[in-house]
Amino acid sequence: MTTPEGRALDIEKALREVQDRLRAACSDSGRGESEVMLLPVTKFFPASDVEILYRLGCREFGESREQEASAKTEELDVVFADAPAKWHMIGHLQRNKAKSVATWAHSIHSVDSDRLVGALQKAVRRALDDGDRVTPLRVLIQVSLDGDVHRGGVERDDLARLADRVSSCPDLEFSGLMAVPPIEADPDAAFADLADLHRRVLVDHPGALELSAGMTSDLEAAVRHGSTCVRVGTAILGSRPIASPIESADHISHN
Numbered sequence: 001m002t003t004p005e006g007r008a009l010d011i012e013k014a015l016r017e018v019q020d021r022l023r024a025a026c027s028d029s030g031r032g033e034s035e036v037m038l039l040p041v042t043k044f045f046p047a048s049d050v051e052i053l054y055r056l057g058c059r060e061f062g063e064s065r066e067q068e069a070s071a072k073t074e075e076l077d078v079v080f081a082d083a084p085a086k087w088h089m090i091g092h093l094q095r096n097k098a099k100s101v102a103t104w105a106h107s108i109h110s111v112d113s114d115r116l117v118g119a120l121q122k123a124v125r126r127a128l129d130d131g132d133r134v135t136p137l138r139v140l141i142q143v144s145l146d147g148d149v150h151r152g153g154v155e156r157d158d159l160a161r162l163a164d165r166v167s168s169c170p171d172l173e174f175s176g177l178m179a180v181p182p183i184e185a186d187p188d189a190a191f192a193d194l195a196d197l198h199r200r201v202l203v204d205h206p207g208a209l210e211l212s213a214g215m216t217s218d219l220e221a222a223v224r225h226g227s228t229c230v231r232v233g234t235a236i237l238g239s240r241p242i243a244s245p246i247e248s249a250d251h252i253s254h255n
């Protein structure tokens, strides 16, 4: 059993190591440190771990399972009241959960269908009207790089259309793209492909500057190809329990 103090020290050490990795990756790619945000991914880990990260200066967190996230954010938003954290939904979302996400999420990285866009616009409008949020929801479109949409993401041929659709929603702010490399793909090739899609989207949507790319195993490759946000779980908090079959159906078992 680790003590709470031991856990805090382990997380601090791991966080510093990832920050060093990210700094080195930026410098190797000739990019400034401030160009790439480190987003700690806290899914499966308790609120107490998020508090440790918060005390270490982290203010934005990624979650991927809606029910878990809404409970955790509700608990912690009270604790973080003086300097609120920003929560990012990074996992697959079912339409019927849009209403809940609209109350806690600052950004969502995993939008991949018209129907989800419609549900989010409606839910965010309502959350704004009810005083449950004060800003538009930042939306990143998740792209499927290999067309295997079971793993989440819109097919590349539908990307331009979906981007127009998000941009047309008054309470959503189209902010960029996200992708997870296909299983066993070369991360450099995958992120180069993503960067190319991003360049094309930027022609019509110059404000969609975010590129959410890179995780524990491939953050260096992502930074080489223009990532503005690396989503890192394992390297900071350790390995998660093996996902259940239900979660594989929810597209997240590969993580």
Ligand SMILES: *Cc1c(COP(=O)(O)O)cnc(C)c1O
Pocket (backbone or CB within 6 Å): 041, 043, 064, 090, 091, 180, 215, 216, 217, 231, 232, 233, 234, 235, 252, 255
């Ligand atoms: C869990 C998850 C991550 C974090 O992955 P690690 O390999 O643990 O760093 C990143 N992105 C998404 C979409 C995830 O679901």
